[in-house]
């Protein structure tokens with residue numbers, strides 16, 4: 098895989114510098130059978146430094162996880178050497194089973210089979226609350 | 237509307253409708269005495285709350301329906317490790333509507349996902365208690381004749397008191413509501429309630445330690461008790477529990493048509509000498525609770 102260009106695949110750009118590996122793990126890219134490159138500390142006019150991930154295959158990405166981890170990320174879809182689509186991720190309306198509710202009085206603390214769901218209740222302030230007990234997610 | 241889990245589930249219009257039906261029931265109770273014939277209400281109280289349970293049971297009985305249920309988790313299957321979802325699936329088969337109280341926050345919401353019959357949240361830990369809020373709204377509507385243009389004093393534990401937070405949420409939707417928030421510093425209203433409800437809706441409010449300072453301005457005085465179970469140490473509880481005691485003398489500057497409310501049970505925060513004052517509405521408030529629950533049961537069962 099050429100680092101500079103891929104024929105068919107996905108480029109995850111504008112990742113906060115040094116956060117590439119975290120995104121790589123969260124998206125479970127290590128389980129893919131195609132090549133994946135993480136470029137870390139690349140120069141960026143906009144950000145100073147940034148990370149980039151290139152995936153040599155068009156896969157279904159979990160955009161919710163990406164939006165939650167880093168809402169500034171841009172996604173480029175490459176087909177036949179051309180960029181066919183470029184878009185920003187958005188803060189997901191719901192995050193399921195990524196973070197756990199820490200409220201000891203929450204029903205999720207006793208019923209293990211329940212999904213841990215956090216709902217975006219304030220888009221501007223990026224506030225997520227537990228769907229069950231409304232406890233605010235701590236950073 | 238299929239369930240009532242959170243007071244925010246109800247629109248102002250739906251609340252108005254419930255209040256209208258409750259008032260009609262008070263006027264002509266006999267008209268409603270067989271509306272729920274052959275219907276069953278299950279009261280599933282995973283933690284005890286005798287008043288709330290009796291209020292639900294009386295409401296269903298006055299509608300001509302039947303009640304069944306349990307009132308503590310130790311006597312139920314939960315003690316044997318059964319999940320809320322499973323309990324609800326089973327009980328749903330025996331009843332037409334369920335009122336559920338549970339010590340864990342969010343448990344009634346979980347129940348509502350799995351239930352085929354309507355679920356009413358009868359209190360989930362320190363989280364929601366929407367029928368208490370409906371009771372408060374009916375009381376205010378009956379005693380003041382309106383739900384707008386009111387100055388409401390809230391006194392006591394404003395930090396942990398869920399009835400207070402829900403009442404603020406519900407009243408903030410009406411026009412020209414002002415709050416006087418009376419509490420010791422340790423039990424002040426949380427920042428998120430100020431930011432997300434009061435400031436967001438541009439509601440005027442004053443915070444004070446002094447119960448008497450703004451007494452002359454109040455249309456409603458809502459007293460709450462300081463709950464022992466919310467404190468980690470006994471010392472803090474003992475110091476704060478009798479911080480406010482409403483008595484006749486403290487009411488000397490109050491309006492003639494003030495309405496004094498309390499979700500009950502009270503401990504010391506309202507002296508019994510106030511009980512005879514015509515402005516004391518807390519026992520009436522408990523009675524209103526039955527009527528609004530009757531209206532709610534009818535609505536959820538879609539009985540006209």
Ligand SMILES: [Zn+2]
Pocket residue numbers: 198199200203204205227228229230231232342
């Ligand atoms: Zn929770």
